[in-house]
Amino acid sequence: MQWEWTDARYFLAVARDGATLRAANRLGVNQTTCARRIAALEEALQLKLFTRSGSGYELTDAGRALVPAAEALEAAADGFAATAGATSRGLNRALRLTTAEAFERRIAAPALAAARRRLPGLRCELEVTTDKRDLVRGDADIAIRGGPPPQDGGLICRRLGDIVWGVYRHVSYPHPVSMDAIGDHAFASVEGQALAGLKALVPEARVVQITSTLQAVIETLRAGDCIAGLPTFVGDHEADLVRCGLVDEGETDWAIWLLYPERLRGSPEVRVMADCIVEQMAATRQAA
Known part of the structure; x- marks a missing residue:
């Protein structure tokens, strides 16, 4: 009869707890299952692993000799589960x-x-x-x-x-844009924090269109009738936008x-x- 390596879990639990009831509770099974698996392991190995008495289960010499090997199996199984879990988390x-x-x-x-x-x-x-x-x-x-x-x-x-802000126009915008006369032009802006920042940095800005997205501001510029303040790492990457100048933000973190x-x-x-x-x-x- 071939032994099941998973029976090492039952063997170790009983060896540590000295009783099939406590071992079964540790493993989340019933006491009958635990006792049956220990008996099956002893029969497969042709070894007496425990002596049974009214006080519980006590390891025999053969049982004590097998404890280190069973602990190695337990460590290997735990390592296998941990590696599988980490791999699953990484993949899923x-x-x-x-x-x-x-x-x-x-x-x-x-x-x-x-x-x-x-x-x-x-x-x-x-x-x-x-x-x-x-x-x-x-x-x-x-x-x-x-x-x-x-x-x-x-x-x-x-x-x-x-974050560096610049003032941008589309290539089709019909008027020259001077940073000294920025208030002469209509602005488009994203709502919220960007709009508040524009008003703080360019108090004279005349905002005629407010949008909910940055892309909508860029599309508004492409219509050719507004200018806008944009972060330079956004505006400088749009080939059809022209940076007119930088907004002086003073000391900022x-x-x-x-x-x-x-x-x-x-x-x-x-x-x-x-x-x-x-x-x-x-x-x-x-x-x-």
């Missing part, structure tokens, strides 16, 4: 990245593609939103944000680069930030994704 777990629209096309999307090439089978979820997700709570794994230095506790923060929670510091998926984001940001700045 979706890495969640959240960012604003300004960073999606030039940074986030290319970085996600690069990460998938390095970790075949990696699934990714990209959320493009102006809402701030709670990374510590687990609303997302990684964020690319623009603004002042984050004050959130429990986050690893990497500064990717400064606003930047682009890569963020992820401390609890994910050792995650291989997060480490690869972070590296790809840093590399893509560097490539974007070189191409500008």
